[in-house]
Amino acid sequence: MHQYQPDLVAGSSESALRFDVIAGLTAAAVVLPKAMAYATVAGLPVAVGLYTALLPMVIYALLGTSRVLSVSSTTTLAILAGVQLSVVVPDGDPARLMVAGATLTGLVGVILLLASLLRLGFVANFISTPVLTGFKAGIGLVIVLDQVPKLMGVHIAKQGFFLDLFSVVSQVPHASLTTMAVAGATLVVLIGMERMWPHSPAPLVAVGGGIAAAWFFGLHAQGVAIVGPIPQGLPALTLPDLALGAQLLPAALGIALMSFTESIAAGRAFAGPGEPRINANRELMATGAANLGGAFFGAMPAGGGTSQTAVVRAAGGRSQKASLITAGAAAATMLLLAPLLGLLPHATLAAVVIVYSIGLIQPTEFRTILKVRTMEFRWAVAACLGVLVFGTLKGIVVAIVLSLIGLASQTARPRVSVVGRKRGTDVLRPLSPEHPDDETFGDLLIVRPEGRIYFVNAPYVGEQINALITRYQPRVVALDMSRIPDIEYSALQMLIEGEARFADRGVTLWLAGLNPGVFEVVRKAGLAERLGHDRLLFNAREAIKHFQSLQTAPDDKPAHAAP
Numbered sequence: 085m086h087q088y089q090p091d092l093v094a095g096s097s098e099s100a101l102r103f104d105v106i107a108g109l110t111a112a113a114v115v116l117p118k119a120m121a122y123a124t125v126a127g128l129p130v131a132v133g134l135y136t137a138l139l140p141m142v143i144y145a146l147l148g149t150s151r152v153l154s155v156s157s158t159t160t161l162a163i164l165a166g167v168q169l170s171v172v173v174p175d176g177d178p179a180r181l182m183v184a185g186a187t188l189t190g191l192v193g194v195i196l197l198l199a200s201l202l203r204l205g206f207v208a209n210f211i212s213t214p215v216l217t218g219f220k221a222g223i224g225l226v227i228v229l230d231q232v233p234k235l236m237g238v239h240i241a242k243q244g245f246f247l248d249l250f251s252v253v254s255q256v257p258h259a260s261l262t263t264m265a266v267a268g269a270t271l272v273v274l275i276g277m278e279r280m281w282p283h284s285p286a287p288l289v290a291v292g293g294g295i296a297a298a299w300f301f302g303l304h305a306q307g308v309a310i311v312g313p314i315p316q317g318l319p320a321l322t323l324p325d326l327a328l329g330a331q332l333l334p335a336a337l338g339i340a341l342m343s344f345t346e347s348i349a350a351g352r353a354f355a356g357p358g359e360p361r362i363n364a365n366r367e368l369m370a371t372g373a374a375n376l377g378g379a380f381f382g383a384m385p386a387g388g389g390t391s392q393t394a395v396v397r398a399a400g401g402r403s404q405k406a407s408l409i410t411a412g413a414a415a416a417t418m419l420l421l422a423p424l425l426g427l428l429p430h431a432t433l434a435a436v437v438i439v440y441s442i443g444l445i446q447p448t449e450f451r452t453i454l455k456v457r458t459m460e461f462r463w464a465v466a467a468c469l470g471v472l473v474f475g476t477l478k479g480i481v482v483a484i485v486l487s488l489i490g491l492a493s494q495t496a497r498p499r500v501s502v503v504g505r506k507r508g509t510d511v512l513r514p515l516s517p518e519h520p521d522d523e524t525f526g527d528l529l530i531v532r533p534e535g536r537i538y539f540v541n542a543p544y545v546g547e548q549i550n551a552l553i554t555r556y557q558p559r560v561v562a563l564d565m566s567r568i569p570d571i572e573y574s575a576l577q578m579l580i581e582g583e584a585r586f587a588d589r590g591v592t593l594w595l596a597g598l599n600p601g602v603f604e605v606v607r608k609a610g611l612a613e614r615l616g617h618d619r620l621l622f623n624a625r626e627a628i629k630h631f632q633s634l635q636t637a638p639d640d641k642p643a644h645a646a647p
Contacts, residue, residue, distance in 0.1 A: 095357035100402045105580055108409020113285030115156055115392045116414055120291075120425070121436040122162035123384060125168055125227060128185050129178055130311050130425065130433070132384050133157055135319040137414040139406070140374035140386040145404035145411070147370035149363045150351035152401045154392040154410065159441040160223050160342050161385045163230070167476050168335035170242070170646030172328060178508035186379045187324035189386070191336035193376025194601055195367050196344060205364025211345060212487045215455075217449050218464035219483040222471025224444030227437060234434035237307065238264030245472040262306050263431045270294060278439070282398075287436050294432030295424055309430040316422035318415060321383040338480040339385050347371050347388030354397050391440060463490050496541050500548035502556070503530040503564055503624060528631040530596075530624050533565075538572035546578055553591060561586065562627040566597030570607055580611050594630075596621040 119133035126132070137156040144155040165188055173180045199207065211219070226245055232252050233240050237260030240251040270290045277286035297303060304310045344367065351362045375386055386579045396406050417425075454461040463486045470482030501514030504522035513533065515522055531552055533545050553561060571579070595615065597607060603620075606612045612620060621627040 086189075103400040104405035105409055107396045108406040109413060110285065110399040111392055111395045111401070111406060112410045112413035113288035114395050115154060115410055117291040117436055118285035118392070118440055119157050120428075121287075121433040121440075122157040122159060124398050124430065124433050125159065125162035125230065125437055126157075126166035126185065126384055127176065128181055128384055129314070130428070131314050131319075131418070131422070132182070132185060132382055134418050136378060136383040136386050138319070138378075138383075138411050138418075139381050140378035140383055141411040141414075143374040143377045144370050144386075144388075145407040145596055147366075147373055148351075148404065149360060149366045149370070150355065150388070151359055152354055152356075152393055152396045152406065153347065153351045153388040154396050154407055155347065155371065155383055155386050155388050156392065158346055158387050158389045159227055159444060160220065160346060161339055161438070163223055163227050163478075164335065164339045164342060164476050165385050168332060172536060174333055182322060182382055183325050184328055185384050186322040187328045188332045188336055188378035189324075189375050189383055190324040191329060191332055191338045192343060192385045193372045193374070195336055195340040196372030196375060198372075199340070199344070200365050200368035200372055203365050205368055207341065207344065211341075211483050212460070212463070212490055214453050214460035214464040215467045215483045215487045215490065216345070217434050217446060217453065218467030218469075219471060219479060220444040221446065221450070221464075222479055223476060224441050224470040225468075226471060226476060227441040227444070231241040231434040231437050231441075234309075234430045235264060235267040235438075236260065237309065237431065245474070255404055260307055262303065263308050263429075266294065266297065266303065266308055267431040267435050269297075270432045271439065273633035274435060274439040276331075285505050287440075287465050290436060291428060293468055294429050295427045298427040298429055303429060304427075311426050311428045311430065311433070314422040314426050316419065316539075318418055319383075321380060322382040324379055324626075326633055335477055338477050341480065341484075343375070343385060343387035344368060346390070347454050350388040350390045350393050353390065354393050356397075364467060372406055381462060384641070391443070459493070460490070463487075466619075474582070492540050495535060495538075496542055497544055498533055498535040498537070500545055500552075501532045501534070502552060503532050505628075510625065524556075525628055525631065525636075528562060528628065529553070529556050529560070530564055530627065532564045532567060532624075533563070534567040536570045536572070537568055537575040537604055538570075540573035542572075542575035542578045545575075546582055549582070553586070553589070558591060560592045560594060560631060562594040562596050562621065562624065562631075564596050564624045564627075565602060566599070566623060568602060569599065571602050575585060576609055576611070580614075581611065583611070592619070594619045594627055595622055596627040597623045 115137055116134060119137045120130040121133070123130050123133035143153050144153070165185065167183055168188065169184050172184045229245060229248055229252065233255065236255065238255040238258055240246055240248060240255060247280070249281050270293070273290045273293060274286050277284045279291060298308065298310055348362065348364055348367055351367060355362055366449055371387060378386060415633060450461065450464055453464055467479070467483045467486055471479030474482060503512050504515045504524050505512055506519070507521050507523050513522065537545055549561070595606070598620070603612070618630065621630060
């Protein structure tokens with residue numbers, strides 16, 4: 085990958101513009117054919133792909149915080165949109181599909197803009213990396229299988245991934261050899277050029293070759309399906325159909341989440357040293373405006389694409405002027421080349437989709453996850469199967485639920501340690517078999533929970549503390565709270581109730597090392613007043629000193645009776 089060199093920016097504005105022009109034209113050679121291919125994935129006319137590479141790209145270029153992020157259609161968004169559009173417009177009527185697609189895109193834009201107003205930029209990290217790896221692998225498999233019939237020149241009725249796989253296999257004897265030859269030649273060109281010249285305009289060469297072959301050999305007359313007539317000129321105004329809003333809203337929520345997740349990931353991945361930091365909430369606003377604006381001109385849902393952004397960066401792009409050049413190339417294509425694009429074989433487009441979607445399936449990433457964490461590997465596999473079994477849109481729900489379960493499982497059993505002191509020093513540390521000589525403090529038991537305590541893990545923490553009290557039989561339990569950044573309301577109520585139960589058992593509870601935020605919560609709940617000054621200690625060492633002072637007091641006042 086081309087590495088951004090900040091010192092180059094210091095050059096003249098003319099030099100920077102030259103780099104952006106080159107990068108924009110290079111990106112256009114890759115983005116425009118892919119955008120048309122992704123439109124077919126969504127079941128939309130190929131012209132919609134060009135529309136999506138025009139206005140959304142321009143709007144993001146004016147509003148976004150990434151200097152090089154290229155915004156148009158992506159494989160994930162295309163398949164998600166296609167699934168829902170096939171439900172809303174089952175007969176595949178092009179005019180109704182255009183309206184439904186524009187409505188879906190508009191809803192995505194509105195959702196992203198609302199999320200920006202609510203400052204929900206943190207949602208960019210809502211789906212864990214292993215779950216996202218599995219989800220994208222499932223999407224990749226669905227896309228590849230969806231395109232295979234076009235490579236073969238056959239048609240199947242879609243019934244779900246595994247049934248579709250069986251249908252494709254059963255159609256092999258009926259495949260068109262001519263169509264397969266076109267697809268094979270396209271795959272050879274794409275794969276060969278990408279391996280020999282990474283980030284080359286391989287899609288442009290493949291599309292140009294497919295059009296030339298269709299014209300020269302009369303492929304349509306030989307049974308090879310072609311795109312057909314494409315309207316020449318800039319996109320016309322398309323008004324969304326509000327009556328479709330309720331049907332499309334669930335899909336729009338999922339697409340909006342994936343659009344933002346992909347965009348923020350690509351923007352951060354290609355941010356160069358010295359460039360402005362990617363602002364998540366501003367990205368929500370920019371991608372939302374891009375989708376909403378594009379909806380009125382027939383665009384499909386858009387987001388930042390990793391592969392196309394990589395092309396811009398590799399070609400030397402310095403700013404969003406490169407995206408404006410790419411959008412200009414899209415407009416020129418619509419105005420001048422629409423008749424030629426009508427000759428494009430569907431098999432060629434299908435090959436383009438497969439080559440640039442196969443990267444979603446990352447076996448090495450699965451192996452890396454398995455090597456490091458078995459549990460996260462299971463989440464990745466489950467997310468992938470969720471897409472294949474339940475479908476792409478429900479697969480998003482599966483991915484989110486798995487991420488939440490993963491988050492809960494990682495925090496549900498926090499570490500709860502008994503703290504001892506390294507003999508002959510003032511070093512406090514958890515008791516462990518590696519340090520059998522560490523000393524404890526008689527009737528004082530210091531317990532250190534770690535991590536945020538909230539309603540999911542509070543019962544577990546309470547059980548661990550109760551077990552330690554039963555084991556050590558202390559008169560005073562000092563909870564070292566120094567490793568707890570926050571305590572949620574439900575957990576705080578359990579702590580208050582636990583303090584009362586401890587007292588009934590003759591055990592006094594002290595709190596040590598509260599950070600200011602946790603102390604404020606404890607104070608507002610009335611627990612600080614209940615404990616009193618002597619049972620709220622600055623840290624665990626102060627708790628030890630205080631306990632020892634009570635033990636040596638003249639009246640031999642028992643520690644558990646401390647105020």
